[in-house]
Amino acid sequence: MSMNKIIVLPGTADAVFFLNEVDYITKYFDEVIVISYPGNKHTFSKIAEQKGFKYYVVNTNILGSLLNVHFYKWLFSKDTIKEIRKTFAFTKKDFSRSLYIFYYGIFYISSKKYIDREIEKNAGENLYLYSFWLTRGAYTVANYNINRKGNVKKLISRAHGYDLYEERNTTNYLPFRSFIDKNLDEIHPISEHGLNYYKNKYKKSNSGTKKTISRLGTYNPNSLKKTIFNKEKICIASCSSITDVKRLDLIIDVIANIEIPVKWIHIGNGKQKSQMELYAKEKLKDKDYYFLGQIDNSDILKTYIKYDVDFFINMSDSEGVPVSIMEAMSAGIPVMARDVGGLSEIINEKNGYLIRNNIEFEQVYSGVNSFIKQRINKIESYIDKSNESIKFWNERYNSNKNFNLFFKNMLQEFNGNNIEVK
Template sequence: MKLLILLTTSFPLGSGEDFIPAELARAFGFDRILVCPCSPQKGAVQTKSLPEGCELVQLPRRSLGRSAYMRLLLRSDVRAEISLLAKEGQLNGERTHELLFFAKNAVEIAAALTETISVRPGDEVVLYSYWLYDAAAAGVRFADSLRKQGVTVRQISRAHGFDIHPERRKSGYLPMRRYLFHHLDRICPCSEDGAVVLRQQAGPDAGKIACAYLGTNDNGIGQHSREPFRLLSCSYLVPVKRIHLLIAALQQTDFPVVWTHIGSGPLENELQAEAEKLPPNVTVQFLGQKTNAEVLAYYREHAVSVFVNVSSSEGIPVTIMEAASFGTPVVATDVGGTHEIVKNGENGFLLPADFTPQALLAALQKMRNMDAEAYDGFCRNARKIWAEKFSAEKNYHAFYSALNGGNTL
């Protein structure tokens, strides 16, 4: 039997990981696909359906308690990581705590997988972690136990943003990188930018790194007009998304603008209060949290002049893929792999990571004031670049062909 075991954070429970359904709908080559949310919020219920052939496995995860930290210090992999940090002059209390918390999660997840999932000698298993973090480390332990039972196991992991860039973390540290690079068979960052970073980190295991783009569904071409000029942004309202800078840019506009934001978050009330101070030529709509289906329906039912993303860090935003699939031009910060989907002067405009509100306003004005032929060209190019590089149909077929040995990533 060929078995795919997908380790997620919470999908299909609760919120988040909305980009997984498009992939699972195109998964092929396996007799069974088990979807295992490893760290869902307490009490989370299933909110997303699974396609035929996929099964939800809820793991009976049991906390090891705080006393586990001392026992973890006796583990050879943890001791090796501490020795490495000390050798590099990187060991401190904060990183030690982060390492132990990471290792504790990995051990708990691995124990739950071992308790719950049964396989037989001779089975072929692909153990697939969606994030290059604690679930991937748990997968290493689980894979070892399966191999001892005579099971053939390949272990792969995707990587996105936080699990690639240690500098994005307060501690500047991602635990057990070398351990993961050594034990995993393949690591697939979602951008070429991420692949470059991981290869630099991986050293002798750099050959295991291969970019595998995510993709979005083809929902047709959207409506586009610029009178009034309609901006759409879609993000969780947290500091890294820097929506306050978009508000600062709109504060200086002297032309009619309709700005719609989809998404909620801890800064929602603060940003809404800021937006209420915008001049009367700016109409603001905060639509709150929406399902992915509702976001796609918005594109089908409303004209969008430009999609805006001004995050300080990204992988390749799936929100930009969705906008591009509808033929919507984009103004975005040149961070992470964003330049792999937004080509400056072709389907949108790129801003430096440390842009000013004035620079953002200038890009929006340029988009608004270009002639109709140029704007239509941006729309066509957005759709073209999406179709060539970020189509779910194309990308996931290639990905699962590779998982089944049909081609290499």
């Protein structure tokens, strides 16, 4: 009997999204092979040993690629020439787009030797190629539909945020969209918003690629839940990289305008950390706040309990459906966030506060104050929102339910029928 094996392109082998799924991947597949971006090899090896997969690290060496005959076969293929012609011009933006195409190609060529080796070595087994992102990994996977080997059973990619929404990229461009759409068997946006965006963006596509929602999820194995008691000072948490799109400046503005005693904690690092620390020092002179830096994913819920977090806040310019929000809700922490991406699918009036984008800042501050004052003045209402957060997480974003269903469906023979995940 043939074994089922999977080649996974997760970004890095220690990426939090991959770590959330890896136990399910190893549960459903006899062997797991990971094609990783460069990173901490000691960490990679430790995780690989613990979780039971093998991995290759892809170093995208430009000089090495230029000396590789496969690079020139790729460069002069009709699909690459078509993509270059589509973007070629003498403007700075179009030059950047052309470089983006080469970036995809070099990653594909650098990954190819490892994937080819596994396909040849496992000629009698069932092989599945799975990219976690609809970018370089998905393009690499899609190339295996060309001269496809019989042991390659499915070519699959998820789609999240920056890898799906073209306007989130500085050049408003993602390479090889048509090629990817035509050559993958399945594309799985993680939200209804993402699915509708993709279908509308590529509605002229005649590909037979199956496109369905496959929601992500998080763990709360110890059923950690915040304890609710009367208090006079609330705690608000945020968790993200500290980058432009995450808009910590807006979070700081909101915290600065809260009218009751408040403490704010932020989990995560990023290139804007020093800048945001200075901004917080300027704006939050009468508030308590802590930049906690990077915290291991397994300790995030414990941190929320330790600091007795009452609310979670997200003010990003763009999102898919953030895992950070799922985590907070699983512990009974109501969320307030801007209405971007798929956030309206996870936040509603029963479990949190969705901030509309067409209102003035003063209305935002007023709405936030009304919402969080329930914690002090209407504790029963707050308890209801806490319970609804847990209930909604369990129904929609419980990893055990979502990942089991995703990988069960992945192992079904492809027959072109849509299986909607609710």
